[in-house]
Amino acid sequence: MNGCDITLHGARLTALGSGALWWPAHSLLCVSDLHLCKSERMARRGGPGLPPYETRDTLTRLAADLDHTQARTVVCLGDSFDDLQAARSLPEEDRLWITRLQAGRTWVWIEGNHDPGPIDLGGTHLAELALPPLTFRHIATSDASGEISGHYHPKVTLPTRASRITRPAFLLDDDRLILPAYGTYTGGLRSNDGVLAQLMQPDAKAVLTGPVPVQVPMPRL
């Protein structure tokens, strides 16, 4: 499986090229910021009708990761839906698809700022999940320790000898790991943005997603 092995507070993890996080010891797959049904919310607000295929595309990739890892636990790290009404309007076929993916697995929905309440789908709804030595929550806190979060959609731009390459990325330091957004209709925040530069320790690293994930010192400029 294409991944990059990392360690956080003694927990041995794999950052997958897809943007998902794999924790073999708990057979746990974690994905963040799926933003399912974003096109529905955009249309509802009177904006352009975006191609309504992002839920299908995101679930296809998630199903592939579940197939590879055979994960027994899935943690969706918040902003799984673009808003709560979007969650309610999830088309029936996609609802059934999620139910099929959930079969035989423990499934945890962490609440995000886009989806702050319970949703009408199977699984457990939590504000955060503690699995020592790690804690899973949507938004990183300043005094975290062993924290896995999402929310910021981090991406990293790397100048190579030929061109500048930008990819969604994991950000990692001694205390926390921030996941890239997994959803198809998501953008990114550069690692040199003030918020991320402040949040991450000076020796933070980044893992760029893609066919072959690579680890670099987190760019700050």
Next chain:
Amino acid sequence: MTTLPPRFADWFAAKGWHIHPHQQAMLDRADAPALLLIAPTGGGKTLAGFLPTLVDLASQPHAGLHTLYVSPLKALAADIKRNLTTPVTEMDLPIRIEDRTGDTPATRKRRQRADPPHILLTTPESLALLTSYPDAPHIFKGLKRVIIDEIHALAESKRGDQLMLALGRLQTLCPDLRRVGLSATVEDPAAIAHGLARHPDPCEILMADPGPAPDIAMLTTDAAPPWSGGGAKYAIPAVLEQVRQHKTTLIFHNTRAQAEIFFHNLWLANDDALPIGIHHGSLDRAQRQKVEAAMVAGQLRAIVCTGTLDLGIDWGDVDLIIQIGAPKNVKRLVQRIGRANHRYNAPSKARLVPANRFEVVECVAAIEAALAGELDGDPRGPGPRDVLCQHILITAAAGPFDADALYAEVTTVGAYSALARADFDACLDFVATGGYALRRYDQWQRLKQAPDGTWALRDPRGDRRIRMNIGTIQDTDTLKVRMKNARGGKPLGEIEEGFAASLTPGDTFLIGGQIVRYDSLREMTVQVTRDAAKKPKIATFMGTKFATSTQLSQRILRLFQQETWPELPRHTADWLALQRRVSRLPEPGRLLIECFPHDGRTHHAVYGFAGRNAMQTLGLLLTKRMEELGLDPLGFLATDYATLIWGLEPITDPAPLFDIDALRDGLDRWLAGNAVMKRTFRASATIAGLIDRNTPTARKSGRQATFSSDILYDTLAKYDPDHLMLDITREEAMRGLVDFGRIEDMAARIGSRIDLITLDRLTPLAAPLMLEVGRVPVKGMAEERLLAEEAARLMATAGLKP
């Protein structure tokens, strides 16, 4: 013949003027439904356009709007207002004249809608916005004439298509509307007339006396132009000498970056402190207006400028045009030359300054063509459908509409006269529902059909969003640049977002003629401080890029074949001879490919001379095939005469790469994943309303909330490959960026005659390619190789273990 009313005749007499024959002709044909005047600059063209209006308004009172004047430039609207106010005041005519552009204050705009002036001067975008209001019938009530200035410039772009669709709307509101177009010299007046008239009305074409032949030559310099580069620094002393000898000189550049660098160097050498200004589209508006005002007041001896001064504004005292860099296009050169000497019947004077040795050849070929009166240009295809989609949105913003009536109206526009009903319906469906194969969220569709069959916005509040996104001009994303100080700082202008992203604190660049140091990025504003350095990092913001015409390219190839080049300066002739010695010169009927290492990568220069767009497509197709063959191409760039491809491995056997059947077979498949298609998609999807450029909550939600248009493109290509937007993208790419026809012509010309030459270094002819901008990256496996390399290096440098 219509005689001039006494008040006008007296005014002309008092000025010591005679009415020009074409001005009289315009007056005589005041009732023609459509009329196109082709006249050189300085021929009293604008007055010719307005004379019928002024005479009509002087003879009988008129309530409300009488004449609408549309020009491609905001500055032109303001300038015309000034020029028109003079005769109106002097003849004491009861006429109110106002302009309306993006710069007009909101209070005045509101008043204009309630109480329109007799003559309204505006731009295509402001007109489209006016037609989007429900009170459009009131605003345009009584409108008799519309004048479109510089129609030759509009006719080449989507702005013109949008304007003509708006005219279709106005014609429905005011059936007796007369249309007048004012144009510079063009190669195909009939095509412009077809676009101007209400289809199928006829459109008479009036040709004014073209005036004497221009005085046009190369500027003689002591120093030779450099091997490569676009700065033309070597010509500074000669240019300054010309400025000294003339009253006012316009110094034209092809790109804004070149204008900045030249201006900077000009000032360093300007020992006499001649008043010289700079004017281009990236400068802050206040700065531009200052330069324009100084120019009108005759305070400037020279202006360094770009295409923003191609049009319109009457700089009466300009007596010399200097063109820096090859003009690329003979027609535009001739039109630029017309900027000098606005006195009718005096020859315009122009000097060309090639920026490097290749451009010497181009300049010589262009002068030959200009003197021979051989104008160039390509015919435009049918009206673009992305503009039609936006027009449907604008129509919906104004109120409920009937699809049959709108279709009938749209087909009165020349460019859309052959539009099939099915194509119109597909555009309407796209605007209404998104037009996706998967029907979802239909309760939220943008337009709804009422029981009476009319279409209207589902959410009437959506009109604001539509109005915020009117227009077809595709700005690259730019960031404002400000001098850093406690009170917010003086605005200097704008730079491209991509360029800003490449800056690190301490980097210096040129803007508005001064060197500034990048300090920080705050709330989407680039903060800078003044820097005393002499050599800046170059600002790479783009100016308009012209494509060299086929005619000019063929002249250049023919020139190459000569044994010697007596018409070229010695240095250039020597350079071509050197190229012939170390490699060879491209020949008609053969294809030359040079392969050499440079900058740690293998480079291939393919001299196809097929024009920029076709060479771009060739780059795209070749890199795709190289990727398949494992040659790991990294990217390419195209100029009018060559495609430069760089990668990790050299080509050894070119013949299979250039097999035209293989190129053609795979065209569609190859295009699908490419950056050129994504760039085209972004532009078309923005115009068609799939992507909002501006939203009511712009940028408040943070950068991570917006996602790249590439994602939409990839999603559509994967799940809905037959979607209208992809069809439009293909069509736009084929006509704009692909130009596959010229590749087929090239393939037919070269047959199997391909000369692959392997060299150990960059060749004289390839050198200018290295400095071209517009590099297209290839997203292949080479990228993974580079990332792994760079990651290993960085981790090792930082002493980090993976």
